[in-house]
Amino acid sequence: MTLNRRHLLAAGLAAPALLKLGTGSAQAATTLKLSHQFPGGSIDEGDFRDRMCRKFAAALKERSKGAMEVQVYPGSSLMKTNAQFSAIRKGALDMTLYPSPYAGGEVPELNIGLMPALVPSYAQALAWKNAPVGRKITEILEAKGVILVSWVWQAGGVASRERPLLTPEDAKGMKVRGGSREMDLMMKQAGAATLSLPSNESYAAMQTGACDAVLTSSTSLISFRLEEISKALTSGRERSYWFMLEPIMMSKIVFSGLPKDQQDLIMAVGAELESFGQEGAKADDTRVEEVFGKAGAKVVQLDEPTLGKWRDIARDTAWKDFANKNASCAELLKLAEKVA
Template sequence: MIPLRTTAVAAAVFASLSASALAAPTTLRASHQFPGGRGDVRDEMVQIIARDAKAANVDLEIQVYPGASLFKPNEQWNALVNGQLDLSSFPLDYASGKVRAFGATLMPGLVRSHERAQRLNNSTFMKDIRAQIDKAGVVVLADAWLAGAIASKKGCIRRPDDIKGLKVRSAGPTFASMWQSAGASIVSIPSNEVYNALQTGVADATDTSSSSFI
């Protein structure tokens, strides 16, 4: 199992909204890259937050923009930090270019089961990661460790030699480094574009969350 950590985060202004600030109707924007309206668990996590906000009857509306329709996947962290976006859900590793420590959440072999992921989530390791998130002025609302897998058009990937010479879309730089060491070449594609990349031959293989294969 490849564990992919997806985090629902919000700009600090969202977490600090007071009752007085909500006296006037407030609209917040939520963005993510995953398919909307299809039951995707990653979209549903954001939709639950939006529905609960509406049900609270506090004049707060959260508009959800799925499928990277508002911001590209790798742009969402900066959009949150800069105040252009209020809420987002994305693999934390996508922001590792800005905060290098985030890449540690997607190291190969770090997590081998959901049980281990749960223990890791309560560890000092994750406390340090969350401290980096807090430092940027962003608040974690919910998080999840999602199972992942490897797929290839060229055959099953069972050992390092099976990946040699293939064009691989990787979920993050740590996995990309592993594939490159095994002789693969890396193509940079967000998970919502993997299907087309495999269909057109831009990529031969990918590692991604199980939900992205559906």
């Protein structure tokens, strides 16, 4: 891959190409940087999102016979969490595994990736990719300079410092981290105060009392050790109003500069790893109950009538607000509601 001076200056942190010098000729070897906010581990142990990134790196290196390498930077160690989406759009970062609603300030359509009570199950979430709503999201991202490499959905729950946050009535007077503008709208309507912060800052917020309850994925509830400071967990294992799209994404600037065979390999490996991602998310929906229960927290489940109450609030607040943003958001919501 050949980079011009403008791209190198803009990229700074990104290093999509290195040269291996042979006898009499230069052979391009692509090195990509993949950043995420979650705790690091190994290819076999730890947060499944970090493991997924490491498996992606290993598969790419093996199947390209060393022509491609991916360096994984966990824990926002390469750049701050909220900067990663802008960076891949500009070509300053090659790849990221990133919660889609974190990018809602730049691309409002991406807030549909954490629309409360819109996605009721993994089966429906997985159906998005090949449905019109998935194709529309892919088109929107590409127009903004982002390639969607691997779809990952996660269910989530609520960790609370004191009492469970189960019904809308429970939210009154609580300070809640929802994870997206739309989730916050639903919580505010239920009577909560909301605060916006990345999930990797949740522990400190709960520890200091700035936050009473954190809504996030089952995996993040475990990885950020929220059981240490929680007395209650609302599990997302059986049903949840919290399903988030958290894909692996790549800079279109960087992707477009790669040879076709490398582009194809990136997309193939990304698609193959989606099943690993979903299995990891589902396993953590069960494991989070075990982790919190062992720590002494009260574990509660949503029943269908309670989920219906949350859905009614979401439809009148978050869904309506999202659809009124622009014609593209309105179209996305209609397409999402059609997914069986």
